[in-house]
Amino acid sequence: MKRREFVAVGLAAALGLDVIPVEGRLGASDVHRIRALVPALYRHDHQLGGGALHAVAMDALRRVQHTLNRCSYGERVERLLYSAMGDLAASAGWFAYDAGRQQDASRLYSQALQAGMLSADGMLQARVWSNLAMQARLLGRDREALRIGRAAVETRQARTDPWLMALLHCRQAVGYARTGERARAERSLARAETAYDRAGDEPAPWLSFLTPGEITGLAGAAHQALGKYERAERLTADALTMLEPRFERNRVYYTVQRAQALLDGGKVEQAAVEAGRAAELASRLHSERVRNKLDDLRCRLTPHARVPAVADFLERTRQTGA
Numbered sequence: 001m002k003r004r005e006f007v008a009v010g011l012a013a014a015l016g017l018d019v020i021p022v023e024g025r026l027g028a029s030d031v032h033r034i035r036a037l038v039p040a041l042y043r044h045d046h047q048l049g050g051g052a053l054h055a056v057a058m059d060a061l062r063r064v065q066h067t068l069n070r071c072s073y074g075e076r077v078e079r080l081l082y083s084a085m086g087d088l089a090a091s092a093g094w095f096a097y098d099a100g101r102q103q104d105a106s107r108l109y110s111q112a113l114q115a116g117m118l119s120a121d122g123m124l125q126a127r128v129w130s131n132l133a134m135q136a137r138l139l140g141r142d143r144e145a146l147r148i149g150r151a152a153v154e155t156r157q158a159r160t161d162p163w164l165m166a167l168l169h170c171r172q173a174v175g176y177a178r179t180g181e182r183a184r185a186e187r188s189l190a191r192a193e194t195a196y197d198r199a200g201d202e203p204a205p206w207l208s209f210l211t212p213g214e215i216t217g218l219a220g221a222a223h224q225a226l227g228k229y230e231r232a233e234r235l236t237a238d239a240l241t242m243l244e245p246r247f248e249r250n251r252v253y254y255t256v257q258r259a260q261a262l263l264d265g266g267k268v269e270q271a272a273v274e275a276g277r278a279a280e281l282a283s284r285l286h287s288e289r290v291r292n293k294l295d296d297l298r299c300r301l302t303p304h305a306r307v308p309a310v311a312d313f314l315e316r317t318r319q320t321g322a
Contacts, residue, residue, distance in 0.1 A: 019036075024071060031080040039208070042209075046248065049249050082121075083121040086114075089109075090124065090128055096108060098249075098287050126155045130149070133152065137175060145175050167210050172184075213244070214239070216239040220258075229261050240254050251281060253293065275294070279317050
């Protein structure tokens with residue numbers, strides 16, 4: 001059995017998907033047990049990456065769809081069920097996105113958006129728009145990503161939830177930086193900081209990654225896209241210092257980002273050392289998105305193969321890629 005499949009089987013058992021009812025009349029407590037699966041999935045996602053979670057989330061989603069069609073319930077519970085199903089669909093979409101399965105991600109985001117409309121769950125809809133913007137950026141559609149992001153920023157949910165607003169403005173800052181709109185990028189970063197300072201209580205489970213380290217790392221990404229490589233490297237180094245141990249995938253992601261900033265700034269040897277550190281950490285991940293980022297860095301380092309640190313990195317990753 002492949003390692004990814006082995007992990008998925010173990011996760012399915014650990015999550016206890018049998019809590020999802022398959023018959024009878026449902027109450028709010030049943031929906032609460034279903035909804036509790038999402039934060040449990042995200043705890044594993046932060047450590048393993050979406051490739052390990054996609055199949056498990058899809059299994060859970062199919063079970064909830066069965067529940068919707070076969071069980072009985074009142075109107076209030078129906079809305080809660082659609083909201084819970086949309087939460088799972090959006091999560092499965094994120095895992096597919098991280099695993100490099102973009103067609104699956106798009107389909108799942110559409111399901112989540114429909115469920116958000118049927119349940120009148122505005123936060124779920126804003127979450128899907130945010131993820132669609134991120135996917136558009138990954139696919140090189142920067143202008144589309146900005147348009148989607150602006151629509152998400154203008155929702156009532158974003159205006160009333162500082163956590164969501166902080167994330168949206170951070171991602172808009174990266175988008176504006178990628179299209180060369182420096183003033184707008186810097187303005188979005190300032191707005192993200194203001195929103196984050198207002199955030200209290202606990203964020204929604206899917207926003208649990210939005211820590212000071214993440215905010216700082218996204219600021220580093222924006223400065224890197226603006227060509228401010230020294231500033232980007234310092235911010236990303238700070239982000240890595242702030243990241244909690246539970247965010248293993250983000251640690252690899254920002255280690256690669258730091259290496260890219262060092263390379264862009266002409267510090268080739270330091271970039272190679274950082275790339276080697278990222279490759280070692282990535283061996284435990286199931287994230288095609290992060291691996292692609294690391295592979296791109298490897299390609300960019302290849303012309304510098306005469307530098308000993310680069311040669312060492314290229315040799316260590318020769319058979320497996322990054």
